[in-house]
Amino acid sequence: MTLRKLRVLCTFHGMEGWIPDWKPGDHLHLFLSFNLEPPPLEGLRTTRRGFLERGDLVEGGRTYGFHADGWNAELYTPIPLPREVELSGYFTHSLHSSFDIPTYVVVTAVHRHEAGTIIDVTLDGATPRPLPVPADGQVLCDDQTLWILDATLHSLRGFSISTGELITQLSVPTWDPLIRLGPNLISDRSNCWRLPDLAPVVIADPEAPEGWEIMRDFGNGLYSLIKTIEASTGDYSSTSLLQVDPPRFLDFDLSGYEVTAAYHFGNKIHIFTWKHHLVLTEDFRVLEVETKEDLPGMYTPIARATGLESGTVFGPYVVFAEHDGLVFHDQVTTEKITELPRPDKGWLEVAHASAERIVVALRRNTVHAIAVWETGQWNTIRLAR
DSSP states (O other): OOTTEEEEEEETTTTTTOOOOOOTTOEEEEOEEEEOSOOSSTTOOEEEEEEEEEEEEETTEEEEEEEOSSOEEEEEESSOOOSEEEEEEEEEEOTTOSOOOOEEEEEEEEEEETTEEEEEEESTTOOOOOOOOOOEEEEEEOSSEEEEEESSSSEEEEEETTTOOEEEEEEOSOSSOOEEEETTEEEOSSOEEETTTTEEOOOOOOOOOTTEEEEEEEETTEEEEEEEEETTTTEEEEEEEEETTTTEEOOSOOTTOOOOEEEEETTEEEEEOSSEEEEEETTOOEEEEEEOOSTGGGGSOHHHHHSOOOOEEETTEEEEEETTEEEEEETTTOOEEEEEEOOSSSEEEEEEEOSSEEEEEEESSSEEEEEEEETTEEEEEEOOO
16 A cells, blocks of 8 residues: 555544445545554554654643644554654544544545444545635724734734725734733733734733632723632632722622623623623612523523623723614713614624724624724725735
């Protein structure tokens, strides 16, 4: 068997109980493992030379990516191996493999067996899947530039909010997924950078009460908390809300439901979980409580179940996502400032909000335009992509 041809075992277990009726000429993408133990059937064993890519440490050993002339496989070994190796073993394909690099093949023969199916395949003439289309992640804006995080790569693009032109693209020094932290801050959950110079920034969470852990920052000094009741099992069963300045702690049993939204609105504070809507005074006294008691209602956000809307703080505004668009209210006076209708196709995402300007990204599959509110009116600017 030449190096460009493989014999692959597909078991019922690896195929989750069903093996397709493959035929010669079928084009497939396989997620291969190269197994070093003796094969269960004759004719499977092969010797291959290739390069190993470090994988994960697992109980009793470690995994590698095993790569050679057009094929890729995961390999488990109880002992470390050098980077370039020649190994004897057999190939298997599994639908629930954790190895995510496919091998593209063409079927040349199919051998059915009570233990599964063996397929002979060639790498020559295989048709790979289409390359993935770059996907937009979160958006943020520093009042001059709209930044779009790449959903899969560690980079972001900057567009002028005045002209929609692409003015810069930044590569972020990390391998981890990026998230938005603020109008000009991004993070990989371990490090934080300021845009546009990517200067490192250290952000420290406020001190939580003893035994509690901060989960989410809602802005305006409000943070959700969670408490581990039984550390040995990781049973997280208590949640609450913290205000930093002045220090306040919510004295109300939320029954373990995590706080999903919290904001000041006028002289009151509104708190939401999947079960509760609480209205507090500024000194954290509970004025009103709205709850859902029926089990089906637990799977419906309380805003939809009760007609109450949970808002999100952007700059000086609380933004309410209503069925037909976004409504911006002044957080202090509660006055309605403006609203932006939802487009027929796609959705809206607030990128920036200040007293002088609001920037909202218009999305379909990608961010194709922005709506900018200035001097009391909205203008739409298409991005030059």
